[in-house]
Each structure stands twice: as C-alpha cells, then as structure tokens.
Amino acid sequence: MTRLEYPDYLDHIRRDSARFREVLADCDPDARVPSCPDWSADDLLWHLTGVQHWWHAMIENRPRTAEEMGYAEPERPEGHAALLAAYDAAHSAFVTALEAADPSEPAYSWSGDPANHTVAFTYRRQAHEALIHRLDAELTAGVVTPLDTALAADGVDEALDWMYGNLPPWGSFDPLPRYVEFRMPDAGVSVWTQPGIFAGTSPGGDVYADEKDMHVVPAPERPADVVVEGVAAALDAWLWKRRDDAGIVVTGDREVYDFVRTVLDHPID
Numbered sequence: 698m699t700r701l702e703y704p705d706y707l708d709h710i711r712r713d714s715a716r717f718r719e720v721l722a723d724c725d726p727d728a729r730v731p732s733c734p735d736w737s738a739d740d741l742l743w744h745l746t747g748v749q750h751w752w753h754a755m756i757e758n759r760p761r762t763a764e765e766m767g768y769a770e771p772e773r774p775e776g777h778a779a780l781l782a783a784y785d786a787a788h789s790a791f792v793t794a795l796e797a798a799d800p801s802e803p804a805y806s807w808s809g810d811p812a813n814h815t816v817a818f819t820y821r822r823q824a825h826e827a828l829i830h831r832l833d834a835e836l837t838a839g840v841v842t843p844l845d846t847a848l849a850a851d852g853v854d855e856a857l858d859w860m861y862g863n864l865p866p867w868g869s870f871d872p873l874p875r876y877v878e879f880r881m882p883d884a885g886v887s888v889w890t891q892p893g894i895f896a897g898t899s900p901g902g903d904v905y906a907d908e909k910d911m912h913v914v915p916a917p918e919r920p921a922d923v924v925v926e927g928v929a930a931a932l933d934a935w936l937w938k939r940r941d942d943a944g945i946v947v948t949g950d951r952e953v954y955d956f957v958r959t960v961l962d963h964p965i966d
Contacts, residue, residue, distance in 0.1 A: 717745060750787040828848055844930035846929050857879065861960060881928060
C-alpha cells in the first residue's frame with residue numbers, strides 16, 4: 698500500500714509548493730522548461746497558480762462543480778513580481794481551505810470513480826501536482842533535489858492508476874492474462890498492473906476500439922510477466938516524462954513490455 702496519511706499529503710503540498718516558489722523566484726522568467734518546452738518559467742509559475750486557484754474554489758465551494766458555482770479563471774497579471782504575488786495569494790487560500798476541510802467530505806473531482814468525489818482526492822492529487830511541478834521548476838533552474846521516497850512511491854501508484862488508467866464511465870476494459878510489476882526496492886512496495894483492451898464511445902461521439910490500455914490491480918498469486926524496477930523517485934519522474942529510463946531495469950516478456958510502452962507513450966498532462 699502506497700497511501701500516505703492526509704496530514705502528510707498536506708505537508709507535502711506546503712513544502713513542495715514553497716520549494717517551487719523559491720526556485721522560480723530567482724529563475725530567469727523567460728527560461729524554457731525542459732519538461733514542458735512550450736512553457737517559460739513564468740508560464741510554469743502561472744500554471745500552478747491557476748491549478749491551486751481552481752482547487753481552492755472546488756474545496757471552498759464543495760461539493761459544487763465549476764459550472765454550478767460560476768467559477769471564473771483569474772486574469773494573468775503582467776510581470777514576474779505580480780505573478781509571484783498571485784501565486785502567493787492562490788497558494789495561501791488553497792492551503793487554508795484544505796486545512797479547514799475534512800477529507801471525507803463530498804467535493805468535486807474529475808475522477809471517474811464516484812468514491813473519489815471527496816476532499817481526500819484533492820489532498821492526494823495536489824500533493825503530486827506540487828511535487829511534479831516543483832521538479833519542473835528545478836529542471837528549469839538546473840538545481841534538482843531528491844524527491845521524497847514515500848510520496849514518489851505513491852506517485853507511481855497514482856500515475857498508473859489515474860493518469861494512465863482512469864476508466865471513464867462510458868468505456869470498458871477487457872483485461873489480458875498478463876501482469877506487470879512496478880517494483881520499488883527503496884520504498885519496499887510494488888504497484889501491479891494488468892494490460893488489456895479499452896473500447897467505448899465518448900459523450901462527444903469519439904469511438905475507441907482495440908485500444909491498448911493498462912490498469913492497476915491487486916498483486917496476483919503468480920509471478921509477473923514483466924518487472925519494471927527502479928527507485929521510487931526515478932519511476933515517478935519517468936512515468937511523468939520528467940526524466941529518461943536510466944537506472945530503470947526491465948526484465949521479462951518483451952512483447953508484454955512493448956504493449957506497456959505503447960500505453961505509457963500516451964501523452965500525460
């Protein structure tokens with residue numbers, strides 16, 4: 698099990714958001730973000746400002762949706778100093794709202810699982826959002842520091858389960874009799890997945906058939922067909938396309954791994 702306690706998620710939101718700001722405060726505002734090459738450092742700063750502004754509104758006005766509350770996106774201010782001030786205000790309001798909210802309370806979530814429509818979803822999702830964008834900031838400034846092992850291990854689970862494996866209510870998943878273990882010896886945990894085929898028709902009319910897919914599953918009572926092994930920080934950053942696969946060791950059925958790589962090569966926001 699990779700999950701952290703909710704006070705730990707909140708602490709990570711605080712610490713990684715603070716590190717994000719610290720790095721970008723002294724960074725060239727026009728520096729390109731290597732992991733998001735369409736963005737400058739100031740674009741990255743504004744992105745996390747907008748994310749935390751949004752989730753503050755979702756928590757403060759829970760359980761209403763953005764449409765129900767009439768959410769309006771903030772206007773981007775001009776200049777680096779003004780962007781930092783906007784970030785400070787959004788972050789402070791967001792953390793204050795989370796501190797006052799019970800994780801079990803109903804709240805908006807984009808998750809396809811109704812059980813995730815709670816404040817708890819925001820605690821976890823935004824801890825990982827802050828971690829990954831902190832890494833983006835550090836890559837931009839060339840001052841990368843280690844990721845927390847426990848949070849990174851949970852990030853591997855979250856990335857595989859929700860960023861790659863979120864099953865929409867209009868879709869179906871037909872699992873194949875194969876299993877892939879993402880093993881993290883430093884954290885003492887593994888995340889198991891099962892490849893399969895996704896199909897369905899989206900509300901917008903897009904038709905999907907025979908799409909390669911993969912979902913997190915409980916550990917089966919059998920060996921894995923493929924083992925992807927690495928330290929938690931390396932696997933988390935790799936799954937988020939923030940680093941290459943150096944130091945990550947793959948063993949097992951290459952055909953199954955090629956299937957997995959097709960899934961993991963999909964874009965991730």
